Amino acid sequence: MKQVTVIGSGVMGHGIAQLVAQANVPVVLTDVYESSLEKATELITANLAMQVEQQAISESEKERTLMTLSTSTDVIQSASNSDLVIEAISEKLDLKHELYEKLEEAILKETIIASNTSTFSLEALTKNVAHPERFIVTHFFNPAQFVPLVEVVKGNKTTEDVAKRVMNFMEQVGKRPILLQKDVPGFIANRLQAALVREAFHLLEEGVADARSIDLAVTEGPGLRWGFSGPLETADFGGLDIWKSVVENLAPELSAKQQVPSFIDAAIENGNLGTKTSKGIYSYSDEVIQSRLVERDEYLLKMSKVRQ
Ligand SMILES: NC(=O)c1ccc[n+]([C@@H]2O[C@H](COP(=O)([O-])OP(=O)(O)OC[C@H]3O[C@@H](n4cnc5c(N)ncnc54)[C@H](O)[C@@H]3O)[C@@H](O)[C@H]2O)c1
CATH class of the missing domain: 3.40.50.720 (NAD(P)-binding Rossmann-like Domain)
Structure with missing residues (x-):
């Protein structure tokens, strides 16, 4: 071009x-x-x-x-x-x-x-x-x-x-x-993210763990590995027989809700939209928002060097 x-x-x-x-x-x-x-x-x-x-x-x-x-x-x-x-x-x-x-x-x-x-x-x-x-x-x-x-x-x-x-x-x-190959709503990555976020909201609503712990369960666990091996290859390495049981046993337990939990609706009604308004699931000062954004970019830059 x-x-x-x-x-x-x-x-x-x-x-x-x-x-x-x-x-x-x-x-x-x-x-x-x-x-x-x-x-x-x-x-x-x-x-x-x-x-x-x-x-x-x-x-x-x-x-x-x-x-x-x-x-x-x-x-x-x-x-x-x-x-x-x-x-x-x-x-x-x-x-x-x-x-x-x-x-x-x-x-x-x-x-x-x-x-x-x-x-x-x-x-x-x-x-x-x-x-x-x-x-x-x-x-x-x-x-x-x-x-x-x-x-x-x-x-x-x-x-x-x-x-x-x-x-x-x-x-x-x-x-x-x-x-x-198909023009589907949300394409691929946002569909995968939506499935994960729906379950994260559900776990928080059910009081299974606090917000920080739920986030850590991704960033310190599968999230780290997903940067190397996607979910389908992970299934192959774990064994399709094991993953068949995981899906069959857990699917009935997972949230299948079509709407977000009421605590998310309530936060939005109260004007708590996340970093845009300084409060969402967590609370943020302006300094924290700025430093998290800079840290995120530095982290991604370092990751891209490691992956080269
Ligand atoms: N924000 C995200 O994380 C994200 C991720 C992937 C895709 N997208 C998509 O990318 C697009 C842009 O999102 P964003 O978050 O950057 O939006 P944004 O609101 O930050 O920026 C949109 C910009 O477009 C300008 N604009 C509006 N109408 C215009 C026109 N007719 N001509 C020229 N400029 C015009 C606005 O002035 C504004 O600066 C959207 O389609 C969004 O769905 C967003």
Whole structure:
């Protein structure tokens, strides 16, 4: 790709743009708000500085990355000069439809449009578009510059060539893309996470353990191993006969609820949304939130070095 445009410079868009620029591919990060672009540039600069501090990149690589990335509020003009447009705007279907309509009026029909949606099917996203064959989903994970996985979802009408070029591009920028054979809600990783979170909420509601212990049961246990061996290979190494019994014996015990427990609804009603409001399942000071985010990125960076 000669140039990439990322649309939406929030949580995901700024990380995706940083990733592309770090791979030395010219990228324009766009947003309707100049203030959002300013914040994104600050975050990218701070993240690159952290990577220099951790000796993951040199000062000159940091400077080169910043030179490879530009920003603009002229979304359509930037997109019309790119071969790949990655849309990372708010998760609202009408906003995405409106944006695609404007894009299709202005850009070449060969330009690939990839959505970072977490919940919409490609079919729903492309309902009104003229050229569905160039649309695809590229679902990154936060922080996009560090988490290797990208779920690439091809619709019935997406061409093989578009899927191949996008998969190749993701590898070029250092990601581990996986191609889904079916356009299912939640793709793969969020379905797996949703199953785990539902059970974690259930265990907390039932008073089986406190929140910290439930979190530790993942981070100090299977979570550590999952970074090496996924659930299906784990089943093979444990023995399918054993896992048959695990599933048969435990399935009736697991939560099958379709709604979150009432304590989650009550927290939301009381305005306790998590770090966004300083209180959720735990309570946080502003300093703790900031330091946890920096620690998370440092941890992911160290992990990526270990895994290389
Ligand atoms: N946050 C996550 O962890 C996460 C993970 C994976 C995927 N996603 C998906 O990524 C997308 C973006 O999520 P986010 O968390 O970065 O959102 P966000 O709210 O942090 O950022 C969205 C940005 O898009 C901008 N925007 C809105 N409409 C626009 C338009 N028409 N043109 C240009 N810019 C516009 C907003 O000003 C904002 O800066 C969503 O589809 C979301 O579902 C989010």
